[in-house]
Amino acid sequence: MNLEANNLTTNKKILVLGGDGFCGWPTSLHLSNLGHDVVIIDNLSRRNIDNELEASSLTPIQPMGTRLSAWEEVSGNRIGFHNINIAQDYELFLQVIMDEQPDVIVHFAEQRSAPYSMKSSKNKRYTVNNNMNATNNVLCAMIDSGLDIHLVHLGTMGVYGYGTAGMKIPEGYLDVEVKTEEGERIQQQILYPTNPGSVYHMTKSQDQLLFQYYNKNDGLRITDLHQGIVWGTNTKETKMDERLINRFDYDGDYGTVLNRFLMQAAVGHPITVHGTGGQTRAFINIQDTVRCIELAIENAPIHGDKVMIFNQMTETHRVRDLANLISKLTGAEVANVDNPRKEAAENELHVKNDLFLSKGLKPITLDEGLLQEVTKVAEKYAHRADHAKIPATSTWTKEQKPGVPEQVKNNAQPELAK
Amino acid sequence: MNLEANNLTTNKKILVLGGDGFCGWPTSLHLSNLGHDVVIIDNLSRRNIDNELEASSLTPIQPMGTRLSAWEEVSGNRIGFHNINIAQDYELFLQVIMDEQPDVIVHFAEQRSAPYSMKSSKNKRYTVNNNMNATNNVLCAMIDSGLDIHLVHLGTMGVYGYGTAGMKIPEGYLDVEVKTEEGERIQQQILYPTNPGSVYHMTKSQDQLLFQYYNKNDGLRITDLHQGIVWGTNTKETKMDERLINRFDYDGDYGTVLNRFLMQAAVGHPITVHGTGGQTRAFINIQDTVRCIELAIENAPIHGDKVMIFNQMTETHRVRDLANLISKLTGAEVANVDNPRKEAAENELHVKNDLFLSKGLKPITLDEGLLQEVTKVAEKYAHRADHAKIPATSTWTKEQKPGVPEQVKNNAQPELAK
Numbered sequence: 053m054n055l056e057a058n059n060l061t062t063n064k065k066i067l068v069l070g071g072d073g074f075c076g077w078p079t080s081l082h083l084s085n086l087g088h089d090v091v092i093i094d095n096l097s098r099r100n101i102d103n104e105l106e107a108s109s110l111t112p113i114q115p116m117g118t119r120l121s122a123w124e125e126v127s128g129n130r131i132g133f134h135n136i137n138i139a140q141d142y143e144l145f146l147q148v149i150m151d152e153q154p155d156v157i158v159h160f161a162e163q164r165s166a167p168y169s170m171k172s173s174k175n176k177r178y179t180v181n182n183n184m185n186a187t188n189n190v191l192c193a194m195i196d197s198g199l200d201i202h203l204v205h206l207g208t209m210g211v212y213g214y215g216t217a218g219m220k221i222p223e224g225y226l227d228v229e230v231k232t233e234e235g236e237r238i239q240q241q242i243l244y245p246t247n248p249g250s251v252y253h254m255t256k257s258q259d260q261l262l263f264q265y266y267n268k269n270d271g272l273r274i275t276d277l278h279q280g281i282v283w284g285t286n287t288k289e290t291k292m293d294e295r296l297i298n299r300f301d302y303d304g305d306y307g308t309v310l311n312r313f314l315m316q317a318a319v320g321h322p323i324t325v326h327g328t329g330g331q332t333r334a335f336i337n338i339q340d341t342v343r344c345i346e347l348a349i350e351n352a353p354i355h356g357d358k359v360m361i362f363n364q365m366t367e368t369h370r371v372r373d374l375a376n377l378i379s380k381l382t383g384a385e386v387a388n389v390d391n392p393r394k395e396a397a398e399n400e401l402h403v404k405n406d407l408f409l410s411k412g413l414k415p416i417t418l419d420e421g422l423l424q425e426v427t428k429v430a431e432k433y434a435h436r437a438d439h440a441k442i443p444a445t446s447t448w449t450k451e452q453k454p455g456v457p458e459q460v461k462n463n464a465q466p467e468l469a470k
Numbered sequence: 471m472n473l474e475a476n477n478l479t480t481n482k483k484i485l486v487l488g489g490d491g492f493c494g495w496p497t498s499l500h501l502s503n504l505g506h507d508v509v510i511i512d513n514l515s516r517r518n519i520d521n522e523l524e525a526s527s528l529t530p531i532q533p534m535g536t537r538l539s540a541w542e543e544v545s546g547n548r549i550g551f552h553n554i555n556i557a558q559d560y561e562l563f564l565q566v567i568m569d570e571q572p573d574v575i576v577h578f579a580e581q582r583s584a585p586y587s588m589k590s591s592k593n594k595r596y597t598v599n600n601n602m603n604a605t606n607n608v609l610c611a612m613i614d615s616g617l618d619i620h621l622v623h624l625g626t627m628g629v630y631g632y633g634t635a636g637m638k639i640p641e642g643y644l645d646v647e648v649k650t651e652e653g654e655r656i657q658q659q660i661l662y663p664t665n666p667g668s669v670y671h672m673t674k675s676q677d678q679l680l681f682q683y684y685n686k687n688d689g690l691r692i693t694d695l696h697q698g699i700v701w702g703t704n705t706k707e708t709k710m711d712e713r714l715i716n717r718f719d720y721d722g723d724y725g726t727v728l729n730r731f732l733m734q735a736a737v738g739h740p741i742t743v744h745g746t747g748g749q750t751r752a753f754i755n756i757q758d759t760v761r762c763i764e765l766a767i768e769n770a771p772i773h774g775d776k777v778m779i780f781n782q783m784t785e786t787h788r789v790r791d792l793a794n795l796i797s798k799l800t801g802a803e804v805a806n807v808d809n810p811r812k813e814a815a816e817n818e819l820h821v822k823n824d825l826f827l828s829k830g831l832k833p834i835t836l837d838e839g840l841l842q843e844v845t846k847v848a849e850k851y852a853h854r855a856d857h858a859k860i861p862a863t864s865t866w867t868k869e870q871k872p873g874v875p876e877q878v879k880n881n882a883q884p885e886l887a888k
């Protein structure tokens with residue numbers, strides 16, 4: 053923790069939408085620990101999706117009531133909580149804003165799994181409906197409240213698409229040159245043209261259009277964080293008490309690639325690499341996620357600024373390199389399985405993240421120690437894992453096959469019976 | 471009518487979503503008259519909005535039942551009808567698709583008024599919710615049906631934004647050049663970066679992302695028509711019987727600019743020009759709209775094609791020039807009122823429409839005769855007009871003022887009492 057920076061921070065009233073989730077919970081604790089007055093809004097839809105998928109966090113996350121009283125015990129700080137569906141219950145949501153008068157809203161409250169968004173047309177429709185109405189409602193409520201609120205939204209690196217002809221991906225905006233009929237060259241800065249890889253990622257591209265519009269028409273102050281894949285589980289605050297433990301998704305739909313690999317290694321499941329594993333992805337550790345939100349809040353846009361876009365990632369890796377690294381560390385075997393997604397087999401990825409570095413982010417990068425630490429969390433709770441939930445079974449089209457390793461296909465029954 | 475082209479057309483089963491609306495109704499009749507088998511889906515939300523706004527079509531449009539039996543009487547053709555909310559009743563909608571097995575779906579079914587979309591946060595939220603779910607449901611249903619359907623969607627010229635540094639607006643895609651860190655120049659074709667002018671136009675930009683995504687992932691065949699402002703009322707078919715008459719919106723929310731001017735002139739209301747009237751807009755006559763849909767259906771994309779985008783407009787005009795033209799024709803006075811919209815006071819607009827011209831469109835352009843014809847429709851039904859509904863009262867932000875002329879402000883009561 054950078055204590056100097058903390059002292060500079062003036063205390064703010066912050067609403068965290070989706071504050072029960074994997075990123076939202078540690079962010080809420082981090083901001084509360086910095087002295088901000090935090091209020092969480094969450095409809096617990098993520099926990100309900102666990103019920104639907106018959107999967108659950110590998111770590112034993114506690115109900116919100118327990119979480120909040122544990123935090124008060126440990127830190128002396130109170131965090132407020134409202135169970136509201138921000139995509140549906142607009143009047144209730146607006147009322148909370150009027151009552152709480154937030155300076156900042158941090159918006160995590162969307163359906164965030166690409167595989168879940170592709171499972172069936174019901175899931176596609178849920179994702180579009182939930183995410184579009186959630187974001188539009190946040191923006192409408194900011195206007196209706198008449199308050200001068202700074203919105204910090206979690207977007208994804210995935211909106212850029214993967215595979216930009218060797219070009220370094222800029223932070224949100226792209227300088228282009230177009231030619232008129234007369235051959236005149238015009239320079240223009242545009243929103244980076246998106247090429248989303250799933251319905252989930254597509255909704256984040258649509259979010260960008262909402263932000264652009266309301267920023268232009270109503271002068272709303274908005275920061276959009278294009279986040280890489282988050283890895284790790286706990287942060288300084290969630291480690292303070294077992295009851296504060298963070299969510300660890302390991303199932304084929306919600307588990308993100310690096311955490312899934314670490315968990316697979318820990319429970320003795322083959323490391324499942326989709327296709328050749330030639331996909332390059334951007335990553336960030338959960339501790340840096342919470343720090344980036346802090347920095348985004350400290351560096352708010354002022355009136356008249358366009359939407360601020362930061363790339364919230366610290367390093368890029370090729371998926372098969374990660375698999376091999378973890379295999380080397382743990383002795384786990386690597387299994388190349390069918391890629392259930394529709395994407396290029398191999399891609400390069402070069403990303404700018406100068407903005408956060410310039411604001412003081414000191415990136416935590418993948419190191420063996422940290423990987424081991426996550427593996428230890430996974431080992432500790434390995435008995436809670438349902439191995440049948442590990443393979444990625446959601447496919448992008450009817451023609452594609454789930455990513456189930458041969459070993460597991462053959463042993464599926466015995467493993468299920470465990 | 472180009473009879474040769476008609477003979478070439480093979481008969482198709484066509485679902486017209488939003489077939490009770492201003493564009494959808496004459497399109498349904500036109501396609502039915504060409505020999506296609508037409509089925510309309512509409513939830514009559516546009517008629518319900520008339521109830522809400524206490525406004526109604528200047529022309530006495532008939533209920534769907536009367537419309538359809540009149541059409542059968544006149545033409546001998548049956549058109550089917552289902553009252554379904556395609557944004558909400560997914561299962562019903564999918565069932566109709568399975569039953570009807572359409573070759574083509576023409577999708578008009580969205581909330582299409584920019585002023586209505588800006589009236590209040592409720593209207594913003596309705597527009598986003600209705601339009602996003604409608605379009606996403608259409609795409610999901612196409613996939614779920616397993617049928618090979620061609621989708622023709624009505625988009626708007628408004629997605630481009632108005633004011634592109636003298637550049638001619640291309641048809642959907644833009645060739646750009648970007649520079650890498652190393653100074654290498656890369657050519658790329660991108661979706662034209664949008665700059666929508668209202669929440670309604672923003673939803674059409676979001677629609678484009680849906681089309682791009684499902685075209686890429688599922689190979690859906692999609693034509694997106696970026697339509698200009700439609701003027702005129704009746705087409706060859708709607709003139710065949712008084713009961714087939716088309717909708718004529720004249721109120722401040724749904725009335726489109728040229729039709730509003732013609733109607734204002736006809737009823738002796740000042741022609742209300744927003745601001746300086748320096749806005750340049752693209753226009754198309756309703757008869758050309760229906761012809762363009764016919765051409766889009768005949769020129770369907772094949773598998774593997776990207777989304778086909780046509781600019782569906784035939785001419786551009788500056789708003790104040792239109793006002794002066796109509797004033798000259800009719801003697802009506804022009805009133806410059808506050809611009810309730812947030813937009814540039816003056817803009818140039820140059821638009822390519824080569825694709826439709828190359829497919830055989832012979833544009834009907836603004837001519838005095840046609841203008842007179844529309845004025846006659848307006849005069850005929852002038853007694854049905856509620857003058858209080860004429861000014862544009864929806865504003866883009868709280869700071870802006872409605873577009874009410876002084877003359878009307880002063881006489882508001884007597885006029886209302888008429």
Ligand SMILES: NC(=O)c1ccc[n+]([C@@H]2O[C@H](COP(=O)([O-])OP(=O)(O)OC[C@H]3O[C@@H](n4cnc5c(N)ncnc54)[C@H](O)[C@@H]3O)[C@@H](O)[C@H]2O)c1
Pocket residue numbers: 069070071072073074075076093094095096097098099136137138139140159160161162163164182186206207208209279280281282283299308
């Ligand atoms: N986890 C990652 O690797 C990652 C990477 C890039 C971006 N992001 C983005 O960060 C944000 C948070 O991700 P996460 O991993 O914490 O996801 P998560 O699913 O764990 O958390 C999202 C939270 O939002 C809540 N929520 C969803 N819809 C809601 C609604 N309509 N009303 C109220 N609450 C609602 C859920 O109950 C959940 O607690 C998401 O927007 C996601 O797209 C995450």
Ligand SMILES: NC(=O)c1ccc[n+]([C@@H]2O[C@H](COP(=O)([O-])OP(=O)(O)OC[C@H]3O[C@@H](n4cnc5c(N)ncnc54)[C@H](O)[C@@H]3O)[C@@H](O)[C@H]2O)c1
Pocket residue numbers: 487488489490491492493494511512513514515516517554555556557558577578579580581582600604624625626627697698699700701717726
């Ligand atoms: N009129 C114009 O000048 C113009 C210009 C450019 C583009 N467009 C586009 O053309 C399309 C048609 O425009 P219009 O002028 O005929 O509008 P309209 O409002 O007269 O017609 C739209 C029809 O769709 C129906 N509808 C809306 N939501 C629905 C839902 N969820 N389920 C079922 N039916 C639903 C309405 O009841 C209505 O009959 C729109 O998408 C519009 O954006 C129109």
